[in-house]
Ligand code: SF4
């Protein structure tokens with residue numbers, strides 16, 4: 001009875017904590033203006049199924065893709081077992097589903113154990129890869145400090161959770177089923193020698209402590225997730241749903257500027273009387289970005305595929321598209337916590353420098369490489385629009401090119417009449 005009460009209290013605290021964290025995340029997303037991406041719904045659902053559920057953009061790195069798939073499937077499927085743990089904890093029963101499911105229960109447990117073992121192997125490989133052998137993108141200055149710790153924390157938590165499950169099964173079998181007709185399950189059966197010579201009470205206490213460790217670990221994990229890049233396990237789905245569906249290279253025209261030009265050039269054009277003039281052109285801070293930009297920032301896995309493909313980064317420029325996403329998310333967090341300077345600072349200059357913004361070649365390689373269709377270039381373009389239209393602060397090279405386009409209808413410093421001169425050379 002007491003253990004059921006403790007269980008219910010912990011479960012309630014865990015769910016309440018998670019709910020509060022999700023509310024906080026929603027407050028962060030609500031800082032943005034609407035994304036206006038509710039069109040082409042069937043295409044959105046199919047993109048989400050292919051890219052988020054089917055991991056359709058993980059293919060170029062097949063080994064990493066396979067291991068990621070194991071961790072992902074393991075996380076989702078093994079949590080089915082949590083349903084039994086919750087019911088056992090509330091009702092004070094033990095392995096509630098075993099009797100009604102019969103042989104199917106053993107089949108499921110064998111499947112979960114193999115999956116759990118593969119998750120442990122994949123997490124150990126990921127840890128070694130990240131800390132010892134890793135590609136440059138995993139040992140990049142972008143990840144100094146908390147991001148690297150976060151990545152390690154989550155892998156260690158997964159290893160602990162899966163190990164607790166396997167050890168619990170092994171100790172329980174050793175205590176209750178040795179000598180019976182029951183066959184041990186596939187992986188925990190291999191661990192039985194660990195418990196040779198243990199007394200029945202020691203085995204029982206160990207199995208019970210592993211059960212509690214697994215349960216409390218799941219609650220801790222649940223509350224850690226929303227503050228971690230690993231929340232992408234949930235956010236990946238809405239994030240991909242809100243993908244930009246127009247052609248990659250198409251840079252959307254600014255509605256207010258289009259209206260202005262049409263008003264000047266087309267006498268028959270009637271502007272929308274309900275249109276609200278923009279507070280500012282482009283984006284200086286997170287409030288100016290749209291919903292999908294902030295959802296992108298919260299969904300970023302910090303994998304660095306974008307940065308490793310970015311030609312600006314490859315040629316030694318300061319720009320890293322991954323850092324653009326991380327800086328955007330950190331700025332939203334700064335606004336939410338209302339810490340010192342939250343009102344006086346902005347995404348531009350305090351989190352993202354002008355040098356980074358103007359280093360972008362608008363090649364879209366980052367968007368192409370991102371397994372979650374995240375679009376760092378969209379944020380960069382909106383911030384550039386702010387610099388040009390609100391501060392007239394384009395670099396001199398851009399100003400010269402724009403002046404030439406205005407005067408010569410070409411970015412070069414030659415009149416149109418001379419464009420064929422090269423033929424005479
Ligand atoms: S669009 Fe910009 S940020 Fe993205 S890969 Fe190209 S240069 Fe890098």
Ligand code: SF4
Nearest residue numbers: 300301303304306370
């Ligand atoms: S933007 Fe995409 S590719 Fe870049 S770090 Fe984030 S998840 Fe990875």
